[in-house]
Amino acid sequence: MHTPDDDIFTEQELQAVLEKFDPRKAPGEDALNSEVLLHTFSSFPILFTQIYNDCLRKELFSEQWKRSILLPIVKPGKEGSSEASKYRLISLLNVGGKVLEKLLIDRINHHLYSNSLLNKNQYGFLPQKGTVDATLAAKEFARAQLQQKNLVIMISLDVKGAFDAAWWPSMLRNLRDLLCPRNLYNLTRSYFSNRVAIFHANTHTVERKVSMLCPQCSCCGPGF
Numbered sequence: 001m002h003t004p005d006d007d008i009f010t011e012q013e014l015q016a017v018l019e020k021f022d023p024r025k026a027p028g029e030d031a032l033n034s035e036v037l038l039h040t041f042s043s044f045p046i047l048f049t050q051i052y053n054d055c056l057r058k059e060l061f062s063e064q065w066k067r068s069i070l071l072p073i074v075k076p077g078k079e080g081s082s083e084a085s086k087y088r089l090i091s092l093l094n095v096g097g098k099v100l101e102k103l104l105i106d107r108i109n110h111h112l113y114s115n116s117l118l119n120k121n122q123y124g125f126l127p128q129k130g131t132v133d134a135t136l137a138a139k140e141f142a143r144a145q146l147q148q149k150n151l152v153i154m155i156s157l158d159v160k161g162a163f164d165a166a167w168w169p170s171m172l173r174n175l176r177d178l179l180c181p182r183n184l185y186n187l188t189r190s191y192f193s194n195r196v197a198i199f200h201a202n203t204h205t206v207e208r209k210v211s212m213l214c215p216q217c218s219c220c221g222p223g224f
Helices: 011-020 034-043 045-058 095-114 131-147 168-177 182-192
Strands: 067-074 087-093 195-201 204-210
Touching: 011 034, 011 045, 011 095, 034 045, 034 095, 045 095, 045 182, 087 095, 095 182, 168 182
Parallel strands: 067 195
Antiparallel strands: 067 087, 195 204
């Protein structure tokens, strides 16, 4: 990437991110919640901000923050199934890493919005937009066509395992095509590398490196 670097993170930016986290959420492997980090930031705001700016400057996402504990949750209506697909896998991530995820995806989104790089017909995974907006847009389109006595056809697609099948090289290529700032792109590339999923079952623990997917409950998964 030969694009300019983005600006460093500010104390105000970091505080706003920390204050949005729910301290009641289950912690990751380090057992820390956002309340602990917020108190730490309040006592050492300059040092705390410098840690995250070092990550941005060095374009490195900490290895410890790329370890996720998998928590299987049975999908509604699938209780009697014997298929592995009955489970939705929630990833418990260290909140320190989730802070950096949020800082990263917010900066990427700012780049996309400020340069009008998003399609106006996209409704999913965007702030201030949702399924109701998409439904109303489809309704208005259909109404206008039917008033002109035109035929309206709707095709509905459901991507199976969209989060699980997310392919990292494709997402990185998209960021290059969108002229993402160099340091944000390289930090994203570091975020995708050497990720580890951990599963605990009774007395057994299994660790596996993963090479695709966006962790469920991650801060930047929906954005990517």
